[in-house]
Amino acid sequence: MKWDISDIKDWGPGRHEPGAVIPEAGNARAYKTGGWRTNRPVRDDETCTQCLFCFFFCPDASVLLADGKVADFDLDHCKGCAICATECPVDAITMHPESEFRRKAE
Amino acid sequence: MATKLSPKEYIKRPDHLTGGHRLCAGCGAGIVLRQVLMGAKDNPVVISNATGCLEVSTTIYPYTAWKDSFIHSAFENAAATISGVEAAYKSLLRQGKVQSDKPYKFLSVGGDGGSYDIGLQALSGALERGHDIVVLCYDNGAYMNTGFQRSAATPFGAWTTTSPDGKVRPGKTQQRKNLTRIAVAHGIPYVAQASPHNFRDLISKAEVAFDTPGPAFLNVLSPCPRGWRSADPDGMKLAKMMVQSCFWPLYEVVDGRYTINYDPKDRKIPIRDWMEQQGRFKHLFKPQFAYMIDEAQAYVDSEWDRLKSMTTLPGGGEA
């Protein structure tokens, strides 16, 4: 069920679920941890052999699949730990400073 | 015993943990839980989690990273709490009061603190009573959440904040407690040790654990860059080395029968190879504490020999 917490900062004692139960499973998706990153993973699709290792090694479930293949990184949540890049058997993933992308955006 | 499937098969299973939790970058616990829960396939799961890094970071009110039902009540009682959930399920199911297409699975999770030490009693009681549950320990070798204090699982010689190295002390002076053997001693149907670097091995063991009626225990190595003083990207690499040195053997005990899943044989590496890459062992490379590494290596070797001997016993060995 969708639990509307957009104004939770103003919630008094009567608004919360009794016992502080969180009734919407997986709503942490809405909390962005991408800002933790210093470095961002970039995957070279040509070099990638689709071994899927990076998917299994990501602590933040931030390797996104499409049609059973690695497609993208979830930049809202990726913390830049670089385990994916370290474990990729063919070095298809490289880490780049976030600043690189900020400059491009500017 | 576990049958490994290909990664392509495993990705068909739902991912039970979302991003948006506040575990450290590179945290082993996040990796371990994602893999273990793939072993539950698409059955609904109830997770009971002891206080610790995983619990605190994944359930910061009002957010939860868990897609399944989850309960935390205290530090030492994850296994007792899940015993109550499982009992309720049995009772309500008998009365036709649970509407679920697929059977529920019950997972009790603790770090080494909530499993080896303060959580040991509840863990033992739950295993002894024979609940249909999986008990998982993500072993990062210290009470990490409260600032890296030593646990019974802390490796021999490791610096922790309550076993620091100093002018007269060389770090932790006790060898590790072997919780996996303690679990085997309860006579439960399935016990396994795993590491997330070998995800096919881990997920297949988790699957056996979830599918085995009665209690199952999984002890899984969980790298912690903060507490190990290692680099964020190195978690899986270090886990692999720790397995390859036989410090953390991959094995299963099915109805008391031991099987070693990986024997490095002549590719076995010395433990100093991975100790060098973890700052918590830095002091052991000073001349006055070098004996500690020798002692640690001797103990790892004798434990490995003992484990190998367990596989040769006809009925399987008692721990």
Next chain:
Amino acid sequence: MSTTTEKLLAVTGNQAVAMAMKQLDPDVVAAYPITPQTDVVQTFSQYVADGVVKAEFVTVESEHSAMSACIGSAAAGARTMTATSSAGFALMWEVVYVAASLRLPIIMTTVNRALSGPINIHCDHSDSMGGRDSGWIQIYNEDAQEAYDATVMSFPIAEHADVRLPLMNMYDGFIISGAIGPLRPLSDETVKAFAGEQPVVRTLLKPEEPITVGPFDGLHGWYFEHKIAQNRAMEAALPIIQDTYDRFAEVSGRQYHHLMQYDMEDADVAIVVIGSAAGTARTVIKTLRDEGIKAGLIKIRTFRPFPTEEMARALSGVKAVAVLDRADSFGAQGGPLYLEVLAALYQKGVHTKTVNCIYGLGGRDLYPRNIEDVYRMLADAADGGDLPHSRVYLNMKGE
């Protein structure tokens, strides 16, 4: 129309409670033995072994695990019961608070026994008094009948939508728990009908709606608000408890109130007491009344939430009151009951002379003459004398 059975049984307090549990037929019982609660659980175990109850019975390995399993069970939507005493209650203290904070309607019988040390298996109220801040509803019972009735009344109170709090029923260890007394049980149908159906609530076991129970709520969160909500539920519980007492009177013929009052209408002097000592006090009142001392007695049933209004009203015409505590709060102005009564009187502007008498710790007997002495002390004060400002110990050895 009363559907009380006419059958009068002779049973111990523990057997009476076990009987009520059998009739309530909860989904899960998770308990650990401790004297003098033991045969509540043992009797229930026999029911399980004979297949006359449906409960899943979890023989946990400690009381801390008992309450933890109860939390898991109640969060999974099961009607859950347990029982303990003394050190067992003390051991589960951490999770007793958690159970209340999670707003789980767990029902626990706490057979009153002294806390260690020295270790002592006999009756006093130090165990349950230690949990008075925990957020549990606390009901004290004088005898086997009250204990049975309280157990039957528990779920409608605890599960009420405006309450949703765990509830503990107390009665005196050995004196009531192990002594045979009269019991008029209700029929199975009456008990089942009174307990009613469990209301639909959030549960861990709904596949389409998984929930997270027991999150971390830190410095910049809403811990404070959750606690305020807990207290508001307590306040809401007070009228709901009386309402339940009233409904129970309709089916049983036994009418309960937060305070049970004896000869209070014209009382000049009164004793406030909890538990079986009330029975002793009642026999003494007759003697004193015959002497012309207008003695009255207040026995507290509902301790949490505390019936402040009722207490103040009951004592407003009284000239001198002794509050009898079967527990102490070392270093405080008096025992826990004394502090509560004084706070109630002061809040409501009732001025009366008060004294705190500590009795019965570790099972020390309380004799009718001890109570007589108290009433005579009160009578002197009512005539213009003073009451001691420090604790008066009843039946102390030595000095």
